[in-house]
Amino acid sequence: MGKHFNTRIREARDLARLSQAELASKFGVTGPTISNWENRISAPSNEQHTKVLQWIEDVELGSDAGQPQPDDVKTTVDAGQDQDDVALGCLKLIYDQWPQSRIAEALSVSQGTVSNWLRNGNVNPKYSGALQRLWTDLKGESGGKINGSPQDGKVRAEETQYADWLRTELERLGSNAVELASRTGIHVNTIVALLEGRTEKPQQRTREKIEKALRASHSTGAEQPVELPVVEDTWYYIGLPWKADEIDQVPDEPGVYVINDRLGRPAYIGVAHKGAGGIRGRLKKHNELRWTSDQRVACSFSYALAGRMPRTDPSQLAKSLEKLLIKFMGNAILINEKDVVDIAD
Numbered sequence: 001m002g003k004h005f006n007t008r009i010r011e012a013r014d015l016a017r018l019s020q021a022e023l024a025s026k027f028g029v030t031g032p033t034i035s036n037w038e039n040r041i042s043a044p045s046n047e048q049h050t051k052v053l054q055w056i057e058d059v060e061l062g063s064d065a066g067q068p069q070p071d072d073v074k075t076t077v078d079a080g081q082d083q084d085d086v087a088l089g090c091l092k093l094i095y096d097q098w099p100q101s102r103i104a105e106a107l108s109v110s111q112g113t114v115s116n117w118l119r120n121g122n123v124n125p126k127y128s129g130a131l132q133r134l135w136t137d138l139k140g141e142s143g144g145k146i147n148g149s150p151q152d153g154k155v156r157a158e159e160t161q162y163a164d165w166l167r168t169e170l171e172r173l174g175s176n177a178v179e180l181a182s183r184t185g186i187h188v189n190t191i192v193a194l195l196e197g198r199t200e201k202p203q204q205r206t207r208e209k210i211e212k213a214l215r216a217s218h219s220t221g222a223e224q225p226v227e228l229p230v231v232e233d234t235w236y237y238i239g240l241p242w243k244a245d246e247i248d249q250v251p252d253e254p255g256v257y258v259i260n261d262r263l264g265r266p267a268y269i270g271v272a273h274k275g276a277g278g279i280r281g282r283l284k285k286h287n288e289l290r291w292t293s294d295q296r297v298a299c300s301f302s303y304a305l306a307g308r309m310p311r312t313d314p315s316q317l318a319k320s321l322e323k324l325l326i327k328f329m330g331n332a333i334l335i336n337e338k339d340v341v342d343i344a345d
Helices: 005-015 020-027 031-038 046-061 070-079 081-095 100-107 111-120 125-141 161-173 177-184 188-196 204-219 244-248 278-287 314-332
Strands: 236-241 255-260 266-272 300-305
Touching: 005 031, 005 046, 005 111, 020 031, 020 046, 020 161, 031 161, 081 100, 081 111, 081 125, 100 111, 100 125, 100 177, 100 188, 125 177, 125 188, 161 188, 161 204, 177 188, 177 204, 188 236, 236 314, 244 278, 255 278, 266 278, 266 314, 278 300, 300 314
Parallel strands: none
Antiparallel strands: 236 300, 255 266, 255 300
C-alpha cells in the first residue's frame, strides 16, 4: 500500500529542509494549514492537491528547486563528515532515553524522519546543532550519567490550548523546541512537555520567557504580532517537570500537591499549610530527599492552590474537586477516562 498524502508531504518537506511556514509560503497558505494537512485534520482543495502532489514528486525525484543534487550532496557530506558522525552519535544517545516520537516533537520533524536517520545512519545536517544541544541538555541534567531505560510506546500530543498555540507559533517561525529552549534558558524537557500536552500550561515565569522570546523572533521578520493565549484555571497546574526551576516558581501558598513517577502514577500526595512555606516550601524539602533524585520515581508534579479554588456554590466546588482529583490521579485511574492525560502513551 502506498503512503498516504499526509505522510508524503511531511517527508518531502523534511527532505527539502523546509519548515511548515516556508512550505506554506510556497503554496500561499498558512503554517497551521500545512500542519493540518500533515496530521490529516484537513485536506487541500483539488487544485492545491495537484500542485502539492507535483511538488512532492519533484522532491522525491530530487529535482525540486534548491534541493541538492548528487554532486552537491557528496560535497556536503565530505566537507562535514565529522560533524555528521557527531550528530548521529548524539541521536543514538538521545534515542536511548527518548522514544522516536519525542525526538521528532523536539525537532519539529516527522517520526518517520527520525526513524530513517537511525536506520540509514544519515542525519540531515540542518539538525546537527540541535541534536548536539539536546544531548548536552539531557546529559547535563543527569550529571553526565543518565539512568533508566526509554519509555515504551508512542507519545500522544494532547491538543491543549497552550500546546496548540505554542506549536503554531514555532511553525510560523520555522523553529523547534530545542531552539526555543536555547533562546529562553528553559530546559528542553519543559518545552517538549508543553508541546505534547503533558503540562497543561506553564507557570508565570516560564510563560513570560517563552512569550518574550517569541516576540523577539517575530520582530525580526514580517510576521504578525504574537497573539497570546488566555491561560485559565490558574488555581491548579498539572504535569510540571520535576525540576528546581519549576519548584521555585510555585507560589508560597497553602494547597495540595502530588508527585508522579515517569509513568504518570502518583508517588506521593501531600498538603501544605499557611506559614510553613506553602506548597513551594514542601516541594523544596521533598527535592532534598534521595528518592526524588530518581526520575523514575519523581518525574513530574501537580498542585492546586486552596485560596484560589472556585467557591461560587457547593456544587461548583465539588465539580472542580472531581476534575482536580481525576487529573491528579492520572494513569492510576482505571475507569475514569474523561480529563485524564495519559503521559505513558
